[in-house]
Amino acid sequence: MQHELATITLAMESIRVGNGAGFWGDNLDAPRRLCEAGRLDYLTLEYLAELTMSILAHQKSRDPSAGWVSDFGDVVDDLIHSLQTQPGLKLVTNAGGMNPHGCAAAIARRLGQKGLAGITIGTVTGDDLFPRLDELSRAGEPFANFETGQSVDAIRDRIVSANAYLGAAGIVEALARGARIVVTGRVADASLTLGPAIHEFGWDWRDWDRLAAATVAGHLIECGAQCTGGMFSAWRPEIALGDVGYPIAEIADDGRVAITKPATNGGSVTVGTVAEQLVYEIGDPAHYLTPDVDTDFSHVRLLQTETDRVEVSHARGAAPPETLKVSIAYQDGFMASATVVLCGPNATQNARAAGTIILNRLAHAGVKPARTHVEILGAGDTLPGMPITGDSRPWDVVLRVSAADPSRSVLDRFVREFAPLVTAGPPGVTGYTGGRAKPRPVLAYWPTTVSRTHVQPEVDVKTAEEWAHTAGASE
Amino acid sequence: MTGLIRLAEIAHARSGDKGNHANIGVIALREDDFRHLGEVLTETRVAEFFLPLRPTEVRRYALPGIHAYNFVLKDVLGGGASRSLRTDSQGKTLALALLEMRIPPPPHS
Numbered sequence: 001m002q003h004e005l006a007t008i009t010l011a012m013e014s015i016r017v018g019n020g021a022g023f024w025g026d027n028l029d030a031p032r033r034l035c036e037a038g039r040l041d042y043l044t045l046e047y048l049a050e051l052t053m054s055i056l057a058h059q060k061s062r063d064p065s066a067g068w069v070s071d072f073g074d075v076v077d078d079l080i081h082s083l084q085t086q087p088g089l090k091l092v093t094n095a096g097g098m099n100p101h102g103c104a105a106a107i108a109r110r111l112g113q114k115g116l117a118g119i120t121i122g123t124v125t126g127d128d129l130f131p132r133l134d135e136l137s138r139a140g141e142p143f144a145n146f147e148t149g150q151s152v153d154a155i156r157d158r159i160v161s162a163n164a165y166l167g168a169a170g171i172v173e174a175l176a177r178g179a180r181i182v183v184t185g186r187v188a189d190a191s192l193t194l195g196p197a198i199h200e201f202g203w204d205w206r207d208w209d210r211l212a213a214a215t216v217a218g219h220l221i222e223c224g225a226q227c228t229g230g231m232f233s234a235w236r237p238e239i240a241l242g243d244v245g246y247p248i249a250e251i252a253d254d255g256r257v258a259i260t261k262p263a264t265n266g267g268s269v270t271v272g273t274v275a276e277q278l279v280y281e282i283g284d285p286a287h288y289l290t291p292d293v294d295t296d297f298s299h300v301r302l303l304q305t306e307t308d309r310v311e312v313s314h315a316r317g318a319a320p321p322e323t324l325k326v327s328i329a330y331q332d333g334f335m336a337s338a339t340v341v342l343c344g345p346n347a348t349q350n351a352r353a354a355g356t357i358i359l360n361r362l363a364h365a366g367v368k369p370a371r372t373h374v375e376i377l378g379a380g381d382t383l384p385g386m387p388i389t390g391d392s393r394p395w396d397v398v399l400r401v402s403a404a405d406p407s408r409s410v411l412d413r414f415v416r417e418f419a420p421l422v423t424a425g426p427p428g429v430t431g432y433t434g435g436r437a438k439p440r441p442v443l444a445y446w447p448t449t450v451s452r453t454h455v456q457p458e459v460d461v462k463t464a465e466e467w468a469h470t471a472g473a474s475e
Numbered sequence: 476m477t478g479l480i481r482l483a484e485i486a487h488a489r490s491g492d493k494g495n496h497a498n499i500g501v502i503a504l505r506e507d508d509f510r511h512l513g514e515v516l517t518e519t520r521v522a523e524f525f526l527p528l529r530p531t532e533v534r535r536y537a538l539p540g541i542h543a544y545n546f547v548l549k550d551v552l553g554g555g556a557s558r559s560l561r562t563d564s565q566g567k568t569l570a571l572a573l574l575e576m577r578i579p580p581p582p583h584s
Contacts, residue, residue: 279500
């Protein structure tokens with residue numbers, strides 16, 4: 001009885017933020033399933049990996065109304081019923097990518113067609129530094145690579161996108177101005193969750209510990225099912241992933257946080273699944289940096305309070321750095337990979353021979369890609385040189401050969417060396433049915449920083465009806 | 476060899492990428508084993524284990540709140556997610572590999 005009372009008390013002064021997408025390509029049904037079963041106040045959808053912006057920049061260069069995450073359009077169609085039946089439900093997403101205005105216009109039309117023309121959509125922009133690179137360089141921004149120290153001059157004429165990571169401020173402003181759907185460009189992933197918490201509770205922007213608590217919550221749910229049983233290294237078949245539930249962060253006004261999931265969905269929320277996500281893709285745990293707060297994860301504690309509910313405490317925060325992280329993507333030549341299958345008692349050995357044959361034939365043709373890599377998948381080559389699997393002799397393996405070069409023509413020649421293996425290779429070559437592989441441009445990543453004085457979020461809030469008539473709406 | 480156990484018997488782990496670097500968080504299954512984890516899973520030992528991937532640096536950070544260590548392995552991904560020619564360009568399998576490391580059992584077991 002006492003336990004129930006505690007839960008109710010927390011529920012009254014807390015919000016439930018569910019994350020229904022951890023990357024562009026995540027399960028399309030997850031957002032709707034989470035809204036239907038999650039009793040959410042906010043649904044967040046996180047779509048932008050490091051290099052997604054460069055892909056979106058390319059799409060926008062070919063079509064001015066594109067450049068946002070197209071999956072989000074389908075997700076909005078799927079969420080119509082939830083938006084109609086749950087008037088308190090709000091959406092916060094970085095699906096805007098390189099074109100939040102275009103994204104808002106496109107979803108506005110879809111909403112209008114379903115009788116939701118009155119819904120308010122806010123956009124957050126200001127992250128796109130590409131048009132401002134020269135101006136910012138003149139203002140003293142070096143844009144040197146913070147990993148290598150290299151000068152940006154090395155890649156300046158090959159840059160395709162440059163985006164600063166914004167914090168939660170733009171999201172908070174959009175919500176304060178009445179947005180029910182917030183569509184951003186590049187925003188720190190955890191800020192998608194922190195924004196709603198600041199808006200709801202009116203936290204001070206220097207209340208570092210509470211900002212840190214909600215930032216940890218955002219970090220834990222940002223990769224979707226990775227904190228509800230997906231990818232769990234101690235996974236066992238009893239943790240049902242077929243209908244895996246996506247994560248929900250309950251955040252209280254006083255900074256208490258709990259991670260849970262819809263009880264009717266599969267998956268599992270335990271100290272183990274949450275701990276693995278806490279350490280995912282972090283550097284120094286004492287300084288998890290976002291534009292909002294410098295969060296110390298190292299003393300965070302996790303406590304299982306009931307089935308599929310883990311309380312998260314002891315996050316500590318401090319003032320964030322004066323600079324914002326910037327992701328630059330630049331063209332770095334081309335690459336291609338292709339595979340064939342080899343079978344038989346000597347599959348591994350024959351596959352290695354076939355890989356050598358490919359590279360030798362290329363060399364005889366005078367074609368030498370700048371980089372090549374041969375893997376025998378099935379023989380432990382995902383970790384090159386590491387003897388993890390011992391001396392097993394698989395009956396069938398996949399030969400995967402990859403190459404990179406500044407010149408596309410080198411790779412066009414490279415991908416033609418796979419088909420000949422079928423008749424002119426070792427015995428047991430099969431599975432070459434997918435057609436010839438295509439070389440693709442390499443967009444490499446250049447991490448750098450910019451002073452926060454040079455970057456201001458811009459917020460636009462309009463009804464769907466108004467968005468549908470903006471310039472970005474043209475097909 | 477006798478007497479050694481798999482790291483997976485006392486810990487679980489997750490790995491991922493940060494550019495061309497990878498990180499592996501290793502979490503003791505039982506709080507009691509955190510100290511032992513710290514003794515056997517040194518920066519040097521982890522660097523040796525992943526020697527074929529040629530890390531330029533291995534750093535270890537403690538997360539005592541969840542009885543875990545985070546390892547950052549520099550320059551082990553063959554160029555990182557966009558440039559690497561490897562199948563596992565994002566280092567997602569490094570955690571499972573590390574869990575196969577053979578270690579002395581904790582003193583109490």
